[in-house]
Amino acid sequence: MNVAAERLQAWISRVFLKTGMADEHAQTIAGALVWANLRGIDTHGVVRVPRYVEWVRSGELNTRPAMRARSDSSACVLLDADRAAGPVAMSHAASLAVEKARGAGIGMCLVRMTTHTAALGYYTQRIAHLGMAAIAFAASGPNMAYHGARAAGVSTAPLALAVPGEDGPIALDMASGVVSLGKLAQARRSGEALPPDVALDAQGKPTTDARVARLPLPLGGAKGAGLALLIECMTSLIVGNPLLAEVLEGTPAGRKHSQNGAVIAVDIERFIELPRFRGEATRLARALKALPPQPGMEILLPGERGHRVAAQRRVDGIPLPAPVEEELRALARAMGVEDI
Amino acid sequence: MNVAAERLQAWISRVFLKTGMADEHAQTIAGALVWANLRGIDTHGVVRVPRYVEWVRSGELNTRPAMRARSDSSACVLLDADRAAGPVAMSHAASLAVEKARGAGIGMCLVRMTTHTAALGYYTQRIAHLGMAAIAFAASGPNMAYHGARAAGVSTAPLALAVPGEDGPIALDMASGVVSLGKLAQARRSGEALPPDVALDAQGKPTTDARVARLPLPLGGAKGAGLALLIECMTSLIVGNPLLAEVLEGTPAGRKHSQNGAVIAVDIERFIELPRFRGEATRLARALKALPPQPGMEILLPGERGHRVAAQRRVDGIPLPAPVEEELRALARAMGVEDI
Numbered sequence: 001m002n003v004a005a006e007r008l009q010a011w012i013s014r015v016f017l018k019t020g021m022a023d024e025h026a027q028t029i030a031g032a033l034v035w036a037n038l039r040g041i042d043t044h045g046v047v048r049v050p051r052y053v054e055w056v057r058s059g060e061l062n063t064r065p066a067m068r069a070r071s072d073s074s075a076c077v078l079l080d081a082d083r084a085a086g087p088v089a090m091s092h093a094a095s096l097a098v099e100k101a102r103g104a105g106i107g108m109c110l111v112r113m114t115t116h117t118a119a120l121g122y123y124t125q126r127i128a129h130l131g132m133a134a135i136a137f138a139a140s141g142p143n144m145a146y147h148g149a150r151a152a153g154v155s156t157a158p159l160a161l162a163v164p165g166e167d168g169p170i171a172l173d174m175a176s177g178v179v180s181l182g183k184l185a186q187a188r189r190s191g192e193a194l195p196p197d198v199a200l201d202a203q204g205k206p207t208t209d210a211r212v213a214r215l216p217l218p219l220g221g222a223k224g225a226g227l228a229l230l231i232e233c234m235t236s237l238i239v240g241n242p243l244l245a246e247v248l249e250g251t252p253a254g255r256k257h258s259q260n261g262a263v264i265a266v267d268i269e270r271f272i273e274l275p276r277f278r279g280e281a282t283r284l285a286r287a288l289k290a291l292p293p294q295p296g297m298e299i300l301l302p303g304e305r306g307h308r309v310a311a312q313r314r315v316d317g318i319p320l321p322a323p324v325e326e327e328l329r330a331l332a333r334a335m336g337v338e339d340i
Numbered sequence: 341m342n343v344a345a346e347r348l349q350a351w352i353s354r355v356f357l358k359t360g361m362a363d364e365h366a367q368t369i370a371g372a373l374v375w376a377n378l379r380g381i382d383t384h385g386v387v388r389v390p391r392y393v394e395w396v397r398s399g400e401l402n403t404r405p406a407m408r409a410r411s412d413s414s415a416c417v418l419l420d421a422d423r424a425a426g427p428v429a430m431s432h433a434a435s436l437a438v439e440k441a442r443g444a445g446i447g448m449c450l451v452r453m454t455t456h457t458a459a460l461g462y463y464t465q466r467i468a469h470l471g472m473a474a475i476a477f478a479a480s481g482p483n484m485a486y487h488g489a490r491a492a493g494v495s496t497a498p499l500a501l502a503v504p505g506e507d508g509p510i511a512l513d514m515a516s517g518v519v520s521l522g523k524l525a526q527a528r529r530s531g532e533a534l535p536p537d538v539a540l541d542a543q544g545k546p547t548t549d550a551r552v553a554r555l556p557l558p559l560g561g562a563k564g565a566g567l568a569l570l571i572e573c574m575t576s577l578i579v580g581n582p583l584l585a586e587v588l589e590g591t592p593a594g595r596k597h598s599q600n601g602a603v604i605a606v607d608i609e610r611f612i613e614l615p616r617f618r619g620e621a622t623r624l625a626r627a628l629k630a631l632p633p634q635p636g637m638e639i640l641l642p643g644e645r646g647h648r649v650a651a652q653r654r655v656d657g658i659p660l661p662a663p664v665e666e667e668l669r670a671l672a673r674a675m676g677v678e679d680i
Contacts, residue, residue, distance in 0.1 A: 072445075072610065073443070073444050073445030073446075073607075073610055074414040074415065074443070074444045074445070075414065075415035075444035075445050075446045075447075076444070076445030076446050076606075076607075076610055076611075078611055103413070103414070104413050104414045104415035104416070104444050105412075105413030105414070105415050105416030105448070106413075106415045106416050106446055106447075106448045106604070107415075107446075108445070108446045108606065110611060133573070133574050133578065135475075135574075146628055146631060146639065147639075147640075148633055148634055148637035148638060148639045148640065149628070149631035149632065149633055149634065149637075149639050150631070150632040150633065150634055151631045151632055153627075153628045153631050153639075154628075161567070161570040161574065162570075163570065163573040163574060163577070170569070170570065170573060172563070172566035172567060172569075172570050174560070174563040174566065174567070178560065204632060204634070219559060219560045219563065220514070220518070220559045220560065222640075222642070223512070223514040223559065225642075226512035226514065226642035227501070227512060227514065229510070229512075229624075229628070229641070229642060230501040230502075230503065230510065230512050230642065232624065233473070233503040233510060233621060233624070234473050234475075234501065234503060234606070237503070237612075237617055237620045237621060237624070238473065238606075238608055238611045238612055238617065239611060239612070240611075240612050240616070240620075242620050242623070242624065244624055244627065244628075245620070245623050245624045245627045248627035248628070248630070248631070249623075249627055264446070264604075266416075266448065266574070266578070267413075267416075268578055270412065270413055270416055271416075271418055271450060271578045271579060271580075272577075272578055272579070272580050276580070277577055277578065280577045280580075280582050280585070281573060281577060283582070283585050284569075284572065284573070284577070284582065284584055284585045287493075287584065287585045287588035287589055288486055288489070288493050288494075288569070288584075288588070290588070291486060291489035291490070291491045291493050291588075292489065292490045292491055292544060293488055293489055293490065294488055294489065294490055294544070297488035297489075298488060299486060299487075299488045299489050299493075300487075300488065300562075301569070302562070302565075302566035302569060302570065
C-alpha cells in the first residue's frame with residue numbers, strides 16, 4: 001500500500017492519542033516518524049509505532065510527562081524529559097537550543113530520560129531550516145560490540161550534523177556502527193550473505209551468515225566504538241542517567257528502555273551573512289559534483305538522497321510493506337482507531 | 341635515538357625561535373608536536389617541523405600573527421588567526437572556548453586561517469584536564485576521495501571528543517578516512533599490501549598496492565565523506581575561508597596551505613558534580629573492561645593506549661627514527677641552532 005504522508009500522519013496521531021497523550025504530543029511523534037518514512041529512512045518510521053505503544057503500556061514511555069527545562073546559564077539547558085517520547089523531548093530540545101543560540105551564538109540542550117529519539121536528523125534539519133548549524137547525539141543501551149570485545153558494550157549511537165544548503169539542508173545522520181540493526185534484520189529475512197567484518201554471532205564470533213548475526217561491529221573498529229562511548233559520556237553521564245553501565249551490570253534500571261540526547265545549535269549569522277554561507281555551500285556542492293565519478297556511481301551530498309526520496313514520496317505516497325501495514329491496522333483496530 | 345621529551349621540546353623550540361617568532365609561540369608549537377610524539381602519534385609529532393619551517397619561508401605560516409578574537413555574544417568567539425601556526429591558534433581557541441564556557445555553560449571558538457593544527461586531541465584533552473567536555477574539528481584542503489568520486493574532494497578532517505576520566509581523559513581523535521596519509525606513506529615504504537577498500541591510485545581506481553596508492557577512502561563511504569564535508573561547512577564556510585572549493589576550482593588561494601578549526605567546551609559542573617561524573621566514567625570503564633575479549637585483544641578506552649605510551653616514553657624517551665633525526669639535525673644546523 002502507498003499512502004499519502006498527511007493521511008498516514010493523521011492516522012498514526014490518532015493511535016497515539018488513544019494512549020492518553022496530548023494531541024500536540026501525538027502529532028509530534030507521528031510527524032517525526034512519518035518524516036523518516038518520507039525520506040526513505042523506513043527503519044525509523046511508522047514501523048516503530050507498535051514498540052512505542054508497548055513502552056506506553058510498560059510505563060517506559062510517559063504519555064503525560066512533566067518535562068522540566070532547567071537553565072542557569074545563557075547558552076545551556078538541561079531538559080529532564082520525565083520519560084516523554086523521544087520526538088516530544090528532542091523537538092522541545094531543538095527549540096530550546098535554538099532559543100539559546102539566538103541569544104548566545106551557540107546553544108545546547110541536554111536531554112535526560114527520554115525514549116527512542118527516532119531519526120536524529122529530523123531535529124538537526126529543522127534547525128538548519130531556521131538558518132543555523134546543528135549537532136545532535138543520542139545515547140541508548142548496548143546493542144553493538146565494543147571494539148575488541150565479544151559482546152555488546154555500546155550502542156550504535158548516532159551523530160547528526162546539518163547546515164543550511166541551497167536546496168534543503170546539507171545533513172549527515174550517521175550511526176557509529178558498520179551496519180544498522182535494521183539492516184541486519186533485513187538480511188536475516190532475505191537470507192543474503194553479509195560482508196565480512198560487519199557483525200558478530202551470539203558467541204561473539206565474526207560471521208557473514210545473516211541468520212546467526214546478532215551484533216553489529218563498530219564503524220572503523222576503535223573509531224566507532226570510541227564515538228559511541230564518548231556520546232554516552234557527553235549525554236548520559238553528564239545528565240546523570242547512565243545507560244550502558246546499568247545494562248552491563250544487570251541492574252533493575254538497566255532493564256528499562258531509556259535514552260538521553262543532546263542538541264547543539266550554532267547561529268551562523270553571528271559569523272557570516274546567511275546568503276553568503278548558502279552561496280559558498282552551493283559552490284562547494286558544485287565543485288564536488290564536478291569530480292570524476294566512480295563507474296556507475298553518482299556524487300551526492302549528505303542528505304541529498306533523502307531530499308529526493310521525499311520529493312518522490314510526496315507525489316507517490318509512502319510505500320508500506322504488507323507486514324507493517326497489517327501490524328499497524330491490527331494495532332489501530334485493537335485501540336479503537338478507525339482504519340486508515 | 342631516544343630523547344627525553346623536555347630536551348626535544350627545548351631543541352625544537354629553538355628551531356622555531358630562529359624563524360623569528362615569539363618565544364611563547366615557539367614553545368607552544370614544540371609543546372604540541374612533542375605531546376603527539378609522547379603519546380605515540382608520531383605522524384603528528386616533530387616529523388612535521390621541516391614542513392612548518394617551509395611554510396614560514398613561503399609566507400603561509402605567519403611568525404608574527406596579529407590574531408584577533410572577535411566576540412559579540414556570551415558563548416561564541418571568532419578567532420582570526422592571521423596565518424598563525426596551528427598550535428598557537430588552536431591553543432588560544434581552546435582557552436577562549438573554556439573562558440566562554442565558564443560564563444555560559446558552553447563556549448565555542450571558531451578559528452579562521454591558521455595552519456596545520458597538529459594533533460587535534462591535544463586541545464580537547466587540555467580542556468578535559470580542566471574538568472570540561474570538549475569537541476573539536478579541523479578542516480584542510482582535499483586529500484581524500486569523496487564518496488563515489490575518483491578524485492580528492494574532501495580532507496581526512498578529524499573530529500576529536502574528550503571528557504575527564506579517572507586516569508586521564510577519555511579521548512577520541514578520529515580522522516574521517518579509513519586510513520591516514522601517514523599510514524599510506526608507511527605502507528609505501530615497507531611495501532606491505534593494503535587491505536581492500538582503503539585507497540585509490542592516481543587514476544582513482546581501488547588498489548591494494550601501496551606503491552601506487554594515493555588517496556585514502558572515507559571511513560564507511562558516505563559517512564566519512566559526509567563527516568569531512570560537514571566539518572568544512574561548520575568551520576571554513578562559517579568563518580568565510582573556504583578551503584575545498586578553492587582547491588577544487590584551482591584558484592590562487594587554493595594553492596596556499598591553510599586550515600580552519602573549531603573548539604567547543606562544555607562546563608560539566610553546570611549539570612553534575614565533577615566527582616560524580618568521574619565516578620560514573622570509571623564505573624563505565626570497568627563494565628566495558630569486564631566484557632569477554634576477542635582472542636588476543638585487550639579492551640581499551642579511547643585515549644588509553646596514548647596515556648600508556650606517554651607514561652613509557654616519559655621514562656624511556658621518545659624514539660626518533662634515524663631519517664627523522666637526520667633531517668631535524670640538518671635543519672637545526674642550517675638555521676644556526678646548536679645540535680640536540
